[in-house]
Amino acid sequence: MTTLVCQSLDVSIAGKKIADGLDLELTPGQFWGLLGPNGIGKTTLLKCLAGLSTPDSGTVLLEDQSMVEIPRRAIARLLGMLQQHTVYVFDASVLETALTGRHPHLGHWKREGAHDKQKALDAIRAVDLDGFENRCVTGLSGGEARRLAFASLLVQEPAILLLDEPTNHLDMRHQVRIMDRVEEQVKNLQRCAITALHDVNLAARYCSHILMLFGDGKWRAGHVDDLLNRKMLQQLYSCPVESVQTSAGKRFLPGN
């Protein structure tokens, strides 16, 4: 069972505190939403959880082992991250790019087999890019590039998925499609996801747990029902919030 655990983690960037003494346990079957205003440090925190940067103090444990002691290749087989920006510089095909997700699973001289190719084709279909397999990545639109990056992550098959604003550049239909895919990973495959989001209603619809960053190192973590309410959101975004009851549950709007 793959878990990601933070123990009294202090994270900061350029002297600005992001999280102070963060204790967190991400276990299979949990879908975390990471909420906070612009520039509060959501990306920095995710990078720290991915082992890309080291915290000021405290430890991140992946499968009960400190992240700094695990080789990058072993981390990549367990943990994957969708970065906030996706820019493709060189002309590669969509299929080739999706196949890069197999990289940590293959030895130096090993080539991708039919099995790997099938996984890539499935992932491409899962993000509605079927028919694009031989297209060149430099010609994709922002939203298409975003979906392709997510497909590569699916091909990587990590037990822990870190997603930095996965719905960026996506239209409403594809926002829901991507979040559905993440939900499938969490529920059907017993993986665990943490997703930085700006749309609190997507968090309300999909997430089981919420981590809120308030700035100055203050944070709150817990079950979605305990945290996602009008009062907390007003405090989080320092802006009036209205809540409305819909057939699918409570949703939130900016108030006056």
Next chain:
Amino acid sequence: MIPTTLRRSLLILLLIMSVGSVFLVSAIGSVSLGWGEWLKAMTDSSSQHGELVWRLRLPRALAAWAVGSMLAMSGCLMQVLLRNPLADPYVLGVSGGAAFASLLGMVFGVAVIYLPWLALLGALVSILLVFSLARGTGPWSGTRLLLTGVVTASGWAALISLILSLSPDNSLRGMLFWLMGDLSYATVPGWALGVLAASLILIMGLARSLNVLAMGETTARLLGEPTRRLLWLVYLLASMLTATAVSIAGSVGFVGLIVPHLMRLVVGSDHRILIPAATLFGGLFLVLSDTLARTVLSPQQLPVGVITALLGVPLFLLLLNRARLKGV
């Protein structure tokens, strides 16, 4: 881009053309040989033209091949490191650094066997200088890269001019030709072929890692690459290949730009195909360029660097314009 299934056939075709070119161009030159004469010379090195073919033309063609393939490989590596298809050892001053260091060694009478080490040092210093200043993403990265490279290159050019202006007149012509990239007196020492073969094997083992690195350093780390180690290895390989090429033929420009670019158009950006294709085509390209250089104004011989630059400069400008249109 050609279909994946044809890529292997293309490599075989390039291999045949590459090897064939080295032998065939030995028939061409100021003394042109007919097929019969050429065959006789090839089979019997003591025949009338045997000496010409075996002692002069074949070693020169082999040197051209080795230099071309090493520069093409080095170009591919630098383009990955910088995530920019405009990177080239000559344009970014890496060849310049190697040339300056060797020239300085020659002036101070350093033994010939140590000159390649000086070239390596010069290449490493330039590559680290350019890369530490010009790496990164940001909207200015392309401009910053080219500016840093061009300034580094002109810095080396100034130091080289200083040495030249202090050198005696009788050695000037030889030095100038060498600096422009010249294969007239070039031969390939065994160690250079060793460097070429070893680098190719090593790079082929890293080819999929290079694909990942081309997507950015963070992406590469997330996909399991220990990027710091990988980057150092690639820096070192790119410098070593450039330095070896420069030790053989001086600074031949733009091969590292032209060859990978053309091969990318044909085979795409998967380094498992791109690297061998660029290596083979780089060799072929320089063999043909050098043949042009020694025949176009025959019996007058041109430095091959003149030919490659005349082909490379328009292509570079074209690429730059395309990058501008794309907003890269």
